[in-house]
Amino acid sequence: MSAVKKARVAFFDFTCCEGCQIELTNLGQDVFLGLLEHIEIVEFREAMSEQTKERIDIAFVEGSFSREADRARLEEIRARSNLVIAYGACAATGGINALKNHTTDYKKFVYSKDANMPHLDSHNALPVSAAIKVDFAVNGCPMDRNEFVYIVSHLLHGKTPVIPNHPVCVECKKRETVCRYHLGDHCMGVIARAGCNAPCPADGIPCEACRGFIDQPNEAALVKVLVEKAGFSNDRAKNKSRMFTANLRSDVK
Numbered sequence: 486m487s488a489v490k491k492a493r494v495a496f497f498d499f500t501c502c503e504g505c506q507i508e509l510t511n512l513g514q515d516v517f518l519g520l521l522e523h524i525e526i527v528e529f530r531e532a533m534s535e536q537t538k539e540r541i542d543i544a545f546v547e548g549s550f551s552r553e554a555d556r557a558r559l560e561e562i563r564a565r566s567n568l569v570i571a572y573g574a575c576a577a578t579g580g581i582n583a584l585k586n587h588t589t590d591y592k593k594f595v596y597s598k599d600a601n602m603p604h605l606d607s608h609n610a611l612p613v614s615a616a617i618k619v620d621f622a623v624n625g626c627p628m629d630r631n632e633f634v635y636i637v638s639h640l641l642h643g644k645t646p647v648i649p650n651h652p653v654c655v656e657c658k659k660r661e662t663v664c665r666y667h668l669g670d671h672c673m674g675v676i677a678r679a680g681c682n683a684p685c686p687a688d689g690i691p692c693e694a695c696r697g698f699i700d701q702p703n704e705a706a707l708v709k710v711l712v713e714k715a716g717f718s719n720d721r722a723k724n725k726s727r728m729f730t731a732n733l734r735s736d737v738k
């Protein structure tokens with residue numbers, strides 16, 4: 486009897502901190518070894534030196550598209566991959582990198598006299614889907630490793646994974662966590678996309694909406710709640726609400 490062919494999987498990184506790759510290596514020995522029974526990892530810079538130019542079943546792309554010079558590499562990955570999955574907020578939405586899209590003087594602030602060095606040339610930080618077709622996204626900063634396993638196992642079984650489209654508040658209530666607003670704090674879980682099981686409020690810190698917002702979020706209501714219930718100024722509330730969703734907003738400069 487011949488062995489079932491394993492799916493060829495590769496990981497690629499663009500503009501990011503590579504924290505999502507590290508999160509993968511934190512999957513735990515049992516989960517990781519279980520995955521390796523079904524997939525063959527053919528490129529993964531954080532954990533191996535081998536690279537490939539062969540066809541890939543699933544390409545995982547980390548990081549945002551923020552340099553025109555990266556477009557050709559993304560297109561080349563797309564052309565030889567059956568599925569492309571953007572993993573982590575940077576790749577899925579532009580993530581925290583997209584904060585720069587709303588300011589002009591960040592280079593001078595960060596790099597001072599080196600601000601005009603050619604290698605720092607970049608355009609707006611955009612989701613990978615701005616350059617190539619993306620089949621699925623694993624949300625979060627870092628990406629949620631349980632969701633990663635859920636998505637991969639569904640795809641390997643030929644099923645379509647379902648990504649939650651309800652707010653983090655639902656999961657927070659299921660865990661019976663005391664709401665941050667009841668404790669005089671703020672929180673963005675009211676319109677943040679669930680799927681993480683609300684770990685941040687459970688650990689005593691606000692949800693920062695690292696998984697992005699639900700579809701058709703009522704951002705105006707979030708800003709109102711931050712102002713009226715958490716005492717934020719209107720500007721601070723608007724800036725806060727775009728922390729991981731800067732690409733969704735065109736009204737705040």
Ligand code: SF4
Nearest residue numbers: 501504573574575626
């Ligand atoms: S999503 Fe967060 S952890 Fe992942 S690469 Fe981007 S900044 Fe790093």
Ligand code: SF4
Nearest residue numbers: 654657664665672674
């Ligand atoms: S702590 Fe945040 S996520 Fe939890 S119920 Fe309150 S607003 Fe919603």
Ligand code: SF4
Nearest residue numbers: 681685692693694695
């Ligand atoms: S609770 Fe909010 S900030 Fe924390 S992991 Fe979930 S979406 Fe991200």
